[in-house]
Amino acid sequence: MFFCYTTSTTILFLLLLFLLVSAGWCEKSPHRLVKSTPVHLDKSYGKLYKHNQCHYMLKHLQDGEQISVQMPPDIAGHWVSESCEVRPGPEFLTRSYHFFSNHTFQALQFYYRDNHCTKPSYTLLIEGSLHPRQASWLVRGGTETDYQLSRVLLVSYSLPVTKDLQVKLEMSCGLTEHLQPDLSYELWVEGSDRDCTHGLDFSMQELQLLRMERRFRPSETERHAEELFVGDVHTERTQRRNHRPTGYQPPLQNIKTYDNSCIACQIVSVADLYHPPVLPSRTDHPPRLYGNWVSKRCEVRPGVLFLTRHFVFHKDSNIWEGHYYHYSDPVCRHPTFSISAKGQYSPGVPSTTVMGGTEYTFTVTQMKVTPMDVATTSLLNVFSGDECGKHGSWKLGVQQDVTPTSGCAALGIRLPHTEYELFYMGQDSAGHRLLFNGQRPTNGSSPDQPHKRATSYQPPLIHCSSGQKSVGKEGDHYFRLGNGCNTQPQYLVYPLILVQLVFCVI
Ligand SMILES: *[C@@H]1O[C@H](CO)[C@@H](O)[C@H](O)[C@H]1NC(C)=O
Ligand SMILES: *[C@@H]1O[C@H](CO)[C@@H](O)[C@H](O)[C@H]1NC(C)=O
Numbered sequence: 001m002f003f004c005y006t007t008s009t010t011i012l013f014l015l016l017l018f019l020l021v022s023a024g025w026c027e028k029s030p031h032r033l034v035k036s037t038p039v040h041l042d043k044s045y046g047k048l049y050k051h052n053q054c055h056y057m058l059k060h061l062q063d064g065e066q067i068s069v070q071m072p073p074d075i076a077g078h079w080v081s082e083s084c085e086v087r088p089g090p091e092f093l094t095r096s097y098h099f100f101s102n103h104t105f106q107a108l109q110f111y112y113r114d115n116h117c118t119k120p121s122y123t124l125l126i127e128g129s130l131h132p133r134q135a136s137w138l139v140r141g142g143t144e145t146d147y148q149l150s151r152v153l154l155v156s157y158s159l160p161v162t163k164d165l166q167v168k169l170e171m172s173c174g175l176t177e178h179l180q181p182d183l184s185y186e187l188w189v190e191g192s193d194r195d196c197t198h199g200l201d202f203s204m205q206e207l208q209l210l211r212m213e214r215r216f217r218p219s220e221t222e223r224h225a226e227e228l229f230v231g232d233v234h235t236e237r238t239q240r241r242n243h244r245p246t247g248y249q250p251p252l253q254n255i256k257t258y259d260n261s262c263i264a265c266q267i268v269s270v271a272d273l274y275h276p277p278v279l280p281s282r283t284d285h286p287p288r289l290y291g292n293w294v295s296k297r298c299e300v301r302p303g304v305l306f307l308t309r310h311f312v313f314h315k316d317s318n319i320w321e322g323h324y325y326h327y328s329d330p331v332c333r334h335p336t337f338s339i340s341a342k343g344q345y346s347p348g349v350p351s352t353t354v355m356g357g358t359e360y361t362f363t364v365t366q367m368k369v370t371p372m373d374v375a376t377t378s379l380l381n382v383f384s385g386d387e388c389g390k391h392g393s394w395k396l397g398v399q400q401d402v403t404p405t406s407g408c409a410a411l412g413i414r415l416p417h418t419e420y421e422l423f424y425m426g427q428d429s430a431g432h433r434l435l436f437n438g439q440r441p442t443n444g445s446s447p448d449q450p451h452k453r454a455t456s457y458q459p460p461l462i463h464c465s466s467g468q469k470s471v472g473k474e475g476d477h478y479f480r481l482g483n484g485c486n487t488q489p490q491y492l493v494y495p496l497i498l499v500q501l502v503f504c505v506i
Helices: 008-021 041-049 053-063 159-173 196-200 237-242 263-269 374-383 489-505
Strands: 032-035 066-071 077-080 085-087 091-099 104-112 120-135 143-156 184-189 209-216 224-230 252-254 291-295 299-301 305-313 319-327 335-345 358-371 417-427 433-437 461-464
Touching: 053 291, 053 305, 053 461, 077 263, 091 263, 120 159, 143 159, 143 196, 159 196, 184 196, 335 374, 358 374
Parallel strands: none
Antiparallel strands: 032 066, 066 209, 077 091, 077 252, 085 091, 091 104, 104 120, 120 143, 143 184, 143 209, 209 224, 224 252, 291 305, 291 461, 299 305, 305 319, 319 335, 335 358, 358 417, 417 433, 433 461
């Protein structure tokens, strides 16, 4: 979570190197199944994984389940949210998307007044068509698609919400109808000049990027879970309509394969425009951070960054550690570098902006970096000067403390570093504790000022226990940088395309 690249040239160089060395970049061939052949983390990281449930869980991400990715994906079917989702703003919603084999779709987005999705406010029904095009150049493992909308309908469910929408729509599109609860209104239809979707900052740009994963669970050889990822939503509402996705939203579950424990899946799958899903209500508890938390899956960050994370919050003190393991591929098999950061955090304060959220301030005062592949090792040696560890001394797999050089200029990290964070503590359907922290600004900046604090979340970390007091020693090893923020996407696109072309032609 904690770092953002700040220099675009650095990033570009990094990316170029990553891309050039990452085999399989041209996995473009149609209908190809990209299967993961796990590389054992314990092999890459030495003895780090011994006797530690957290490390076991991270490793399990690689070889416990087999993930296959279809490119381009066959997404025909019915897909639903597995929980109440939070979009920047914040907006609380659940989604129910139907994709038909004739390339048309019907997407329902149910919006709510509360963070547990128990009080529906309004729903959008979006219809259109969708054509997968090619492997994404921006996000490895994703498929780019073209979409056209044909119609957007709105239904609201209570008088206060309806009045509120009436005001917004009158201002944005000169709506003349008098809205009423439980009746549907056409916000936009193909061929019409009037577009009332503006008033809601509505956008379906998310359909430009898709990824479908099939997870084969060793315990259930007959059943595989199918998950559909669609593109992310810009963290600035005003940018949404122009945003080209570079990451994903939480996955949607196929209604044929979701786990029976997913109550939300069941409720959302039977809902319709006039009967919005009402999820079970829950009580929010302030986060209890103490302990160890690890990624549930290989995470994708805007740009071409893939990582897993491991956080440690010490007991009875306000010290935290973050271990970021970075990879060059979308199933986190090829490590590129790892970062271990350490610092302090402030006591949590309930957020007044995001219902259910808690605000923290984090500082990073110590940092160690381990290059895990040849490209990153060379990069660090080329760049270092006296700005990133000892000049020219980086060796593959060998960790260096970069605290004495105030961080690592090559990686865009300066110490001490402060970030304004948003946390939320939830539960998965099996009752495991989940920890969510704030989404990074899509424009690649760091939330280093209070007004940049997130209003939505990154993928959750799951609680685990560590045999040791501190994972610092073992965790120190791997991985990568931060969490994933990146620089201005427009600077990234052209070099990426260039690299892609060069690499693929050869
Ligand atoms: C596509 O298929 C859906 C579901 O079978 C159907 O409702 C719709 O009318 C079809 N659209 C076109 C343009 O054929
Ligand atoms: C990036 O976004 C943040 C908030 O999300 C904003 O405060 C900042 O000005 C933006 N920076 C640029 C360079 O656009």
